[in-house]
Amino acid sequence: MQTLLQLSLLLALTFCHLTFASDPASLQDFCVADRNNQACKNPATVQAKDFSFTGLHIPGNTRNAIGSAVTAATVTQIPGLNTLGISMVRIDLAPWGINPPHTHPRATEILTVIEGSLEVGFVTSNPDNRLISKILQKGDVFVFPIGLIHYQRNVGNGNVVAIAALSSQNPGVITIANSIFGSKPDISADILAKAFQVDKSIVQQIQWRF
Amino acid sequence: MQTLLQLSLLLALTFCHLTFASDPASLQDFCVADRNNQACKNPATVQAKDFSFTGLHIPGNTRNAIGSAVTAATVTQIPGLNTLGISMVRIDLAPWGINPPHTHPRATEILTVIEGSLEVGFVTSNPDNRLISKILQKGDVFVFPIGLIHYQRNVGNGNVVAIAALSSQNPGVITIANSIFGSKPDISADILAKAFQVDKSIVQQIQWRF
Amino acid sequence: MQTLLQLSLLLALTFCHLTFASDPASLQDFCVADRNNQACKNPATVQAKDFSFTGLHIPGNTRNAIGSAVTAATVTQIPGLNTLGISMVRIDLAPWGINPPHTHPRATEILTVIEGSLEVGFVTSNPDNRLISKILQKGDVFVFPIGLIHYQRNVGNGNVVAIAALSSQNPGVITIANSIFGSKPDISADILAKAFQVDKSIVQQIQWRF
Amino acid sequence: MQTLLQLSLLLALTFCHLTFASDPASLQDFCVADRNNQACKNPATVQAKDFSFTGLHIPGNTRNAIGSAVTAATVTQIPGLNTLGISMVRIDLAPWGINPPHTHPRATEILTVIEGSLEVGFVTSNPDNRLISKILQKGDVFVFPIGLIHYQRNVGNGNVVAIAALSSQNPGVITIANSIFGSKPDISADILAKAFQVDKSIVQQIQWRF
Amino acid sequence: MQTLLQLSLLLALTFCHLTFASDPASLQDFCVADRNNQACKNPATVQAKDFSFTGLHIPGNTRNAIGSAVTAATVTQIPGLNTLGISMVRIDLAPWGINPPHTHPRATEILTVIEGSLEVGFVTSNPDNRLISKILQKGDVFVFPIGLIHYQRNVGNGNVVAIAALSSQNPGVITIANSIFGSKPDISADILAKAFQVDKSIVQQIQWRF
Amino acid sequence: MQTLLQLSLLLALTFCHLTFASDPASLQDFCVADRNNQACKNPATVQAKDFSFTGLHIPGNTRNAIGSAVTAATVTQIPGLNTLGISMVRIDLAPWGINPPHTHPRATEILTVIEGSLEVGFVTSNPDNRLISKILQKGDVFVFPIGLIHYQRNVGNGNVVAIAALSSQNPGVITIANSIFGSKPDISADILAKAFQVDKSIVQQIQWRF
Known part of the structure; x- marks a missing residue:
């Protein structure tokens, strides 16, 4: 099983590295990434499933050291995102779980809380290193500017579910x-x-x- | 009351038009739009609330001819989004309500269904004019490429709630x-x-x- | 003959879709699109004809339901336009003919009237939906901002000829x-x-x- | 003290018109350059004339040492071009007149001949320095890639009139x-x-x- | 004296934060940042000193906990860099001194060693987190891709002097x-x-x- | 026949490494140019040497008509620079040698003098054509804005060594x-x-x- 996973990860990496070089303005309506080939798929063979993904309603498994999980819908999952400069993720946090300090080298993040109470924060660059943080409730929205270190922490006794979008088809973590x-x-x-x-x-x- | 609304809209337009000219790569950690002034707010006075918004948990009022409502969290609501190239909206649709055919001249849209069954579709440009459509269920994600005409329709008997993100601080409709x-x-x-x-x-x- | 044309169009589409993904700043002097290959043509084999096109002096056939025709010189006709972010078209309108409401998802258009009287207009986005229109005479220039719906109408008794340029190698219609x-x-x-x-x-x- | 503040605000506004620094993706439908101010004009006061210019039908005066004249329709003439990345010019050449070798540091040029016979050429960068040239007739189109040295010469006995478009609101010469x-x-x-x-x-x- | 310096630093910061919003393609030959104002300086008053800086030959003071110092020539020191997307720094390291792990949220860095032996390294993003490192000698060049965590360490017994350039006028640290x-x-x-x-x-x- | 095909394929591939057509925001940590192939190298096979170059400490040979030499470290020498928008060069000038007037169509240049006295200058675009020049000493830094004609001249009796960086992986000369x-x-x-x-x-x- 794990070998299969590793194999598919390897394959994913093998094909991914071929395809995407930038998030520029599109030259066509879309350029669906073709896995066998480093170009856009023939538009005549494009289908709705190239633009879709199933599963953001499924809670991620938060039984780990940090009590959180991220389910991604980026260009790896949705080839139609290629060149379109956006992606989406679901974040689950068990009570007092954290999404530890990290940066996205290629994207700003905008997040909304679907359920629970979530502390969020980012730190500005040198020389100030100001921590800008807030506790969000259901329906609150927060922005993490591109490249800055940020984190999230569940500060309630229930689970937290959040939906976030990032300004790149492949934001990096x-x-x-x-x-x-x-x-x-x-x-x-x-x-x-x-x-x-x-x-x-x-x-x-x-x-x-x- | 309406006068007040019109006045605030007018004010919003008056200040908005001053401020934003592009979604470029940032030159600073962020550039919070300053309402009294067409530049970035002094970083020392920036606060967490400049990066946040409250209210995406509140259902929009769908008692209208098309049975839908959009609640926006763009740079108008979140000044910290300025220059960061992303925004978020909540879409509510009453049973069989529609979000009628429209385009975003400045953004690709990625949408996930929080609740209900949603038909989505976009039409490719000339000469093909292919309709690419799909019925989404809870947790499904779909992408509408920048500039293309698209629509959504609630095809279930319950309400639909969707969260969408757009690849511009001010995508336009x-x-x-x-x-x-x-x-x-x-x-x-x-x-x-x-x-x-x-x-x-x-x-x-x-x-x-x- | 027509089969051949269709075939070559099909081929063109098959290869074109492979080739172009963006209108970015060039990395070389030029990158002439190579029809057999998704890369730039070898610069040593590039010729003047890769940068040129013949025929903008030939009136388009306006005997159709809308009384207008557009002759394009985009990257499909001029492979040397690849990555350079511009293209040109000729527009012919019979008396009272129209170029019906349309958008270019990837380009602003600038147009000058060579001959005749031309009503032009575009509509701003929500919530204003203002129609901004003007009747142009020979030598007048007008701009249609990217992504907005616009149209042209011949409001004279003679033919209209206009030359327009668009800010993309493949603006889309x-x-x-x-x-x-x-x-x-x-x-x-x-x-x-x-x-x-x-x-x-x-x-x-x-x-x-x- | 307050007067000082007001004065400095006034000064700030006075220099605003110098501001526009880029051709980025628009953040609004348009951003008409306001001459008294460094921002976009209030959209409510924008008029059709902000997007238009009159005079490309008028021959330029070619009685000069080089026998040519260029009439420009850039953001200086059309404030509505601001941030939209395109402009247009008319080029007149007397018999055997030249538009001498020049570059546009910020734009590719696409040109069509309205009248006459026009030799055009550009030179590739080091180390090749290839001259790519062609004699164009009425209706022919030619592309000069951004930043390369190019020229035009009337090689006929009549006048040449050409219309060219450039991929910047302010291409520079x-x-x-x-x-x-x-x-x-x-x-x-x-x-x-x-x-x-x-x-x-x-x-x-x-x-x-x- | 020091108060004056602090005051001018404060003023500089106060005005700087107003000025720069992006690293886009220029719309003019240059846009020298005007300290008293958020726009480009009047080109007629621009001088050579607006494009220059003195002092990269002076060793930084490395008597600190980490044994290193960075002397910057960014848009703060050279107002003429505004909108031009590049800057330069000198890095000094005492024997075994380090430039500790850091990222530049807005720039790739290219570095050359002028003197000494320098270990350099960067770590790729998740999930690989590969350390890519090398010991550089005098005349060697190395690249740190945008947004990735990287460090430098003097691994010799003499001082290290390095010159680095960054692909932003204000790369951030x-x-x-x-x-x-x-x-x-x-x-x-x-x-x-x-x-x-x-x-x-x-x-x-x-x-x-x- | 087949040999010919193979040969042309080989040639195509040989030039493919030239292919990458823009300096956009990266979509990955890096995209090392793969010489046998027009895509990014598989990240798993990337090595430190893909990001490095040796030799900027070696004086260029200035025994030529102009008394100068430029040693480049661009994407041709460092495949890891691909899509990262920066490069570096060493400039050597014999006493009174010149780096003759030239432009970089795709880059701004920032230069620092390592040794000697160097006159530098650039000329603004039409209609002003102002020469902005300065004599630099060791440690001085100067900026040449993108696309403008500029030169350097050794105005001392010793050699000049300068290090310059350019805001493109392939700036062109x-x-x-x-x-x-x-x-x-x-x-x-x-x-x-x-x-x-x-x-x-x-x-x-x-x-x-x-």
Whole structure:
């Protein structure tokens, strides 16, 4: 089963890397990504399913260390999004679960809470590093500007469900902890010890967990 | 009351027209639109509320001729969206209500159904004019490429609630019937009679309704 | 002969759809679209004819229901236009002929009248739907902003000839009547009856003509 | 104190008209440049004349050293072109007149001959420096890619009239001879002598004429 | 004196935040940022100094916790860079000094080593988080793609001097440690403990240092 | 026959790496240009060397007619620069050597002097043609706006070394003298004589040298 998953991920990566180079203004009505080929699908063979996806009503599995899950509908799931500069995700958070600090290198995010109470925040760039945060209730909307580090936390006792949209067909995610402490290979512990002003042993301890 | 509404609309138009000229890559973390001024707000005075909006949980009033309502969270409601190239809306449709054929001149739309059964469709440009349509259920996602005419229809007996995002801070809406038959002043009935290949009297009858 | 033409059109469409994905800033002096291949032609084999087209002096055939014809010089005719973001057309209108309401989803249009008297107009988006129109004489220039519905009508007794340029190599055309009442398959008559506030029988009558 | 504030606000507004800095995707239907102010005109006060210009039927005066004249319809003449990325010009050439080698730093040009026989050419960038040229007749169309040096020459005994469009509201013109030999102040004659591999005296002779 | 400096910095910030909204294609030859005003300087008053900066030959002061210093030449120092999409910096590192993990939300960086031995690395986004790193010698060039976390470390016994350019007039810097552990106000220690999978006490200890 | 096909395929592929047609916002972390193929390299096979180049410390050979040399690190040398919108060069000038008047059709340039005294200048577009020039010393930085004609001259008795960055992965160079007097085939001497207001014999003499 897992091998299958890995295989399909590998295949996805193999084809994805071929296809998409930009989010520019379209030159045609659409350019449905053709998996066997690095160009737009012949418009005559395009179908409604190329523009659709099923499953944002299904709760993600939040039984993990951080208590959250993200279900994506990007160009990987919807080939018709190719060149159109937008995508959508569902975010589930168990009580007190977090979507840990991360950035999207290619997109601004706009989020609305469908259910629950959600603390959200982003930090401005140097030199201010201001944290701009808010607790959202059902029906509230919040914006995370492109490239800034942000997080979400369920601050209620029920589950949180949120729908977010991102201004790229393939926004990218950089989870800070994974990128810094879980890269393959590791960033030298000396560098991280100096950067975070902690003992090298603490850095290694964190790296060991990722 | 209505005077107040008109006044605030007028004010909104007066200030909106001053501020926004493009959806470009940001030059700063953000550029919160300053209502008294055509530039970015001083970042030091920016607050979380500049990036948020309350109310997408409230059903729109669908007691109208078409049985639908759209609640918008664009740069008009969220000044922090300025230059960030995205916005969000809630769409409500009463049973068999429609969101009539329209285009967004500046945005692709991605939509997910929160509740109900929704027929969606868009028509490709000349010369094919293919209708690409689908009936969506709860959790389904669909994409309407930028500039193409599209519609939605509630095909169930319950209400439909959908959340959609658009790839512009100010996507614009052109409702075809209103633009063609309800412009101020009217497009000459002769032109429309020829364009739609109907009697001028039918054109005038439709114009009279808009 | 006609079969050959259809075949070549089919081929053209088959290859064209492969080739063009955007109107971005060029990365090279030019990128002449290569019909056999989805990339730029080898610059060493590029010739002057790749950048040219013959025939804008030939009047289009206006003996049709609307009394107008458009002759295009877009990337389909001029492969050298690929990635350069512009194209040109000639518009002919018989006396009282119209170029019916339409939009270009990917381009602003700028037009000058070479001969005759031409009424032009475009309608702004919701909620205003203002018709901005003017009667142009020889030598007058007019602009139709991107994505807005617009039309032209010959309001003189002689022919009208106009030259227009569009801000995309492939601007696209959506003729409203054809897109709304002539799509394949039809948009449900119920939807159009509600949208245009007319009897379903009138909708079906119009659909039947397209 | 408050007077000072008002004054500075006034000054800010006074410089506004200089502001427009780009040809981006529009954020509104249009953004008519307001001469007294750095923003879009209030849409409610926009008129058809903001989108139009009169005079492209009037021959330019070609009684000058090069035998040509260009009549422009850019954002300077048509404020409604602001942010829309296109403009138009009329080019007149007396018999054997030239539009001397020049570049447009911000636009591709597409040109059609209305009358006469016109030699056109552009030169590719280093290292090839290929001249791609052609003699156009009435109705022919030719493309000059953005940033490349190009020229036109009337090669017939009658006048030439051409209409060209450019992919920027403000394409800019750099006439090579004027920029190189006629700058204010002069580029040092030593530099030009070395660059063009001629005697300094010849450089000074040319500079003296510009 | 220092008060004056602080005041002018404050003023600079006050006006800077007003001015720049994007890195788009220019509409003019240049648009020199005018400090007293949110528009382009009158081109007639522009001078060579608006396009220049002095001081990249002066070593930065690396006597700090991380042993490095960055001297910037962005639009803040060179108003003529406004709208032109590029900037330059000098980076100094004492032996074993680091430029700690950070991202530029709006720019790709290209760097060349003028002196010394420099380890450089960036980490790809989820799910791979691959560290791509290399030890550079004098004359080597390296690229850090936009938005990705990257760092530099002097791995020699002498000083390192590097010159880097960034693809934005105002690239922005997000130093990960400062953004995550040094934001004002703090991100809740609970969130960071969960994100980094460490004890809350360690998080607080790190936060206390920033 | 088949060999021919294979050969042309090979040639096509050889030029494909030239293919990437824009500098847009990335859709992925990076898109390393794949030499055998017109798409991004599979990210799993990407290596640090795809993002690096060696040799900017090596002086270029300035023993030529103009006394200068440029060593480039663009997408041709660094495939990882593909779609990232930046590149770097080293410029060497012998005493009184010049980098003759030229433009970059696709990039702004920012330059810093590593060694020596360097006169730099650019000329604004019509109608002003102002020369904006300055003598730079070690550590000075200067900006040449996109598309404008500019030059550099060593005005000292030692060598000049400068590092410059350009806002495109493939900025292009148009050396004015070569483009105007050295194109293949020649621009007609009549045209150049009229453009530069000199005798045809002088034009031919210059052409003969290029």
